[in-house]
Amino acid sequence: MSSKSKSSPTQDGGNSIATPTLRFPEFHGFEGWKATHLRKLARPVTERATAKDADSVLSLSGEYGLVLQSDYFGKKIAGDSTGRYLKIHRNDFVYNDRTTKASSFGTIKRLSKYPGGIVSPIYKCFCFHADENPVFWEWYFESGSHDPALGRLINEGARAGRFNISVTQFLSTEVWRPDKNEQKKIADCLDSVNALIAAQGRKVEALRAHKKGLIQQLFPQEGETQPRLRFPEFEGKRSWKKRKLSQIVEVSSGQVDPTESPYCDMPHIGGENIESDNVRLEPGKPALELGLISGKYLFDGGHVLYSKIRPALNKVALPDFEGICSAEIYPIRPTSGKLSRLFLAYLLLSNTFLKYATRHSDRSKIPKVNRKSLLAYETGIPSLREQERIADCLTSLDDLIAAETRKLDILNTHKKGLMQQLFPRLGEVDA
Numbered sequence: 001m002s003s004k005s006k007s008s009p010t011q012d013g014g015n016s017i018a019t020p021t022l023r024f025p026e027f028h029g030f031e032g033w034k035a036t037h038l039r040k041l042a043r044p045v046t047e048r049a050t051a052k053d054a055d056s057v058l059s060l061s062g063e064y065g066l067v068l069q070s071d072y073f074g075k076k077i078a079g080d081s082t083g084r085y086l087k088i089h090r091n092d093f094v095y096n097d098r099t100t101k102a103s104s105f106g107t108i109k110r111l112s113k114y115p116g117g118i119v120s121p122i123y124k125c126f127c128f129h130a131d132e133n134p135v136f137w138e139w140y141f142e143s144g145s146h147d148p149a150l151g152r153l154i155n156e157g158a159r160a161g162r163f164n165i166s167v168t169q170f171l172s173t174e175v176w177r178p179d180k181n182e183q184k185k186i187a188d189c190l191d192s193v194n195a196l197i198a199a200q201g202r203k204v205e206a207l208r209a210h211k212k213g214l215i216q217q218l219f220p221q222e223g224e225t226q227p228r229l230r231f232p233e234f235e236g237k238r239s240w241k242k243r244k245l246s247q248i249v250e251v252s253s254g255q256v257d258p259t260e261s262p263y264c265d266m267p268h269i270g271g272e273n274i275e276s277d278n279v280r281l282e283p284g285k286p287a288l289e290l291g292l293i294s295g296k297y298l299f300d301g302g303h304v305l306y307s308k309i310r311p312a313l314n315k316v317a318l319p320d321f322e323g324i325c326s327a328e329i330y331p332i333r334p335t336s337g338k339l340s341r342l343f344l345a346y347l348l349l350s351n352t353f354l355k356y357a358t359r360h361s362d363r364s365k366i367p368k369v370n371r372k373s374l375l376a377y378e379t380g381i382p383s384l385r386e387q388e389r390i391a392d393c394l395t396s397l398d399d400l401i402a403a404e405t406r407k408l409d410i411l412n413t414h415k416k417g418l419m420q421q422l423f424p425r426l427g428e429v430d431a
Contacts, residue, residue, distance in 0.1 A: 018176045018424035033176040044167045045125035049085040049118040058117040065109040085118040091134040095124040097163040105150040108141040124167040136183035143419040149173035176424045193415045200408045207401045219350040220380045240380025248339045252331040255295030258287035267323040271307045274315040281317035296324035299331035304345045306330045308369045311357035316348045342391035
């Protein structure tokens with residue numbers, strides 16, 4: 001590997017060379033990547049939309065790339081005047097110079113899902129020459145390698161998170177360019193990793209959908225006295241006995257002061273710590289570290305946590321530690337040895353309870369379920385043995401989903417690390 005110095009790219013382009021940390025074996029010993037200006041590799045897109053293009057308006061999403069507004073929002077939001085919109089074709093690029101949480105210097109995406117479309121003139125559009133690999137350049141921008149060059153363009157007139165960079169300014173920036181064979185190798189490699197990630201993501205989503213459908217079958221539907229699916233050992237057994245939650249659970253009421261000991265040192269759980277349609281939760285930070293001052297509920301490993309805000313989000317968690325939670329979360333505890341805590345958690349995740357909670361939430365700007373409505377919910381409850389059988393089944397499925405989600409996280413981390421090594425970083429300029 002070549003030695004590297006802490007110098008920046010040249011201003012005239014083409015005179016400095018950079019070598020990425022990782023190169024494929026067939027390129028070992030090759031000259032490093034040369035610096036050049038984007039304007040030598042790409043040109044602005046200036047074609048205007050016509051009346052017949054009005055139904056192909058595209059929006060730029062940091063997560064999903066360029067997508068049809070009709071697909072992304074369920075409707076066209078551009079209005080009727082699209083005469084000034086730019087017309088782009090497959091493999092053209094669109095740059096939005098507005099800062100986001102995911103990208104400090106804006107979002108750059110390639111049109112890959114559709115043969116063409118039109119975009120707002122606030123975007124900067126460009127396309128690479130035919131001898132360049134657009135997929136490679138998409139990964140180049142995705143890797144963050146171009147961020148330092150964009151950072152040098154930010155002017156004092158930037159406001160409201162937009163940098164006011166013109167397409168001409170954008171194309172005046174420098175990039176590091178390998179030859180077309182190395183471009184293709186890198187693009188193919190990262191596309192393969194992305195395909196693995198997509199396949200793993202589909203597997204996780206399929207498991208989550210299976211769990212959601214299974215919960216619907218394992219709990220009675222509205223107006224029914226027993227579920228549509230029962231384990232063989234319970235088939236033909238008596239119907240589940242109707243109970244109101246007020247008869248079998250209690251909801252914590254007294255609040256504690258998070259500024260006082262020992263509560264200030266306890267982990268705090270808010271709605272953001274609880275994942276939708278799951279019973280697991282992200283660990284919280286101590287109340288003192290978060291600077292919390294308003295009253296909180298105390299909970300322990302015997303409670304189920306239910307987020308009453310926006311019940312449609314379906315947030316339920318099973319803590320295995322003592323802590324405090326937001327006043328917008330109900331700590332719920334079974335009051336009878338005939339009710340399984342695990343079963344209670346999955347009952348609150350069930351489609352029937354979700355419909356009830358949504359229907360009975362306060363009609364305010366932020367829907368929420370009050371304590372009275374929660375405790376008034378009536379449902380069928382089976383024997384403790386059947387409760388435990390249902391809970392064990394769904395817990396096993398949750399464990400599988402968690403394991404497959406960890407694999408997905410590992411693949412995403414691997415891709416991020418691979419990109420950092422396959423592209424030169426600022427300061428990796430050969431001496």
